[in-house]
Amino acid sequence: MTSPDPSPAPQPSQPTSQNQDGQLSAVRGLQQTWTSAVQLHEYVFARGKHARAQIEAIMSPSTMWATKITLGGAIGGFVSGFYLGGRHRAMQFLAENAHRLPKTVGGWFFYHRYKNYEMTHAGFKEGFRYGFKFAAVSGAFCCLENAFEQATGREGWINSLAAGTVTSLGFSAAARLSLQYTKYAILFGAGSSLGIGLVQDGYAFVYGTSIKDPLRARDDAFWIPGLAQIKQAAGI
Template sequence: MATTQIDSSPPSLPDNFESLQPDAQTTLNKPSPDRLGMPFDRRLLLATFTSFTCGTTLGYLSTSRLAALRFRAENAHRLPISQPGWYLYHKSKNYYKLKHGITAGLRSGFYLAAWASIFFIVEESIDVFRGTWRAGRSLTEMEGVSELDMKKVDTGVQRSRDFLSSTVAGMVTGGVWSAWNKFPVVTAARTIRLGLVAGLGYGLAQDALTWARGKAGVANDEESWIYRGAKNRRKVEDPVEEVKLKE
């Protein structure tokens, strides 16, 4: 009866395996050019989730407190006179608070998440527009993005991720907010100015974080958790290291 032999030799490596290692190391150590070190979709998802959580929490706390005061005012003329009555009174008040607080909290969360998404979308759109402008797009020759050199477009977008786009995004969001609520001219101007200051502060904070990451060498520091995590992951994916771990 024929027996099947199992090949226990380690897997073969490509001929250019050694030449690929420096490129992989360079890619690993290269810091991310995106804002906050995250791509746009992840940054938008994180901002939406954070703003939704904050809006829901603040809306629930504020509305539930007002609902409790309203319940107390509406039932001030028929306060209970016994211990079971007070128990039912507070139980009914808690249900009243939950009913109005959860509804208003979810509404505030969705509302705040929508406006935060508008800010981040406008910010990314301005980055892309400035990047295509740096790549050769002009008013006289409105070329499509597909007609431009994609390397120049990527480089231009990376160079355009600064506080200027955040400031303009804050102004645009303040203007849209004023138009949505139909503010008068004086109130709209004050709201746009507030959006400008908030966008400028947020943009400078992002630039400071990017400068600090590059100055501290986060992507090149062997003691950082980013480098150690990627290094350990590469060891597991490396065929030679995987065979050594099995032995």
């Protein structure tokens, strides 16, 4: 008969300090994201300039910049969608009624009035759809740009270009575009993001401050990766 094993039962492993730090960082990140979302909601639906100015004072510069870019994208998408949707519905309405066109002045009046109603309805429908898509793409661009800035430790056109290229690749994959249209999407995304980055660097070059945070000085406008090392090696 064997004696029982006197060794103690294994205890569950305690979380290490590294895991605790990671969990705390994740919780802080979620809290910051929630706070930014609440501030964004209050900024968009603020009543009056004074209330909006108070919200701008407590919002972080990156959140404020992302809000402006996202709202700009939403407005641009709505305008584009309204125009395209209305034009498409106008041509569709003409094709549907080509065999029964009116023959009197009153008939043409009601024809054009009903066509305008159809165009407006289709325009608003497509406008909101395009506005949501453009806002989502603009928000993704701002998030990626901020991530690249945190990785490189500086603002600059290179971060905007990288964020625009990655965003266009993600949009092409989500929309399942063909290879040819994927090339167009990448060129458009890279070109527009490069323009945004050059505007940021141009503002920093002229005024010496960041366009996102006017209280923060910037002296690295039009920074090119590796150029300083090349100049140092060449003795320039």
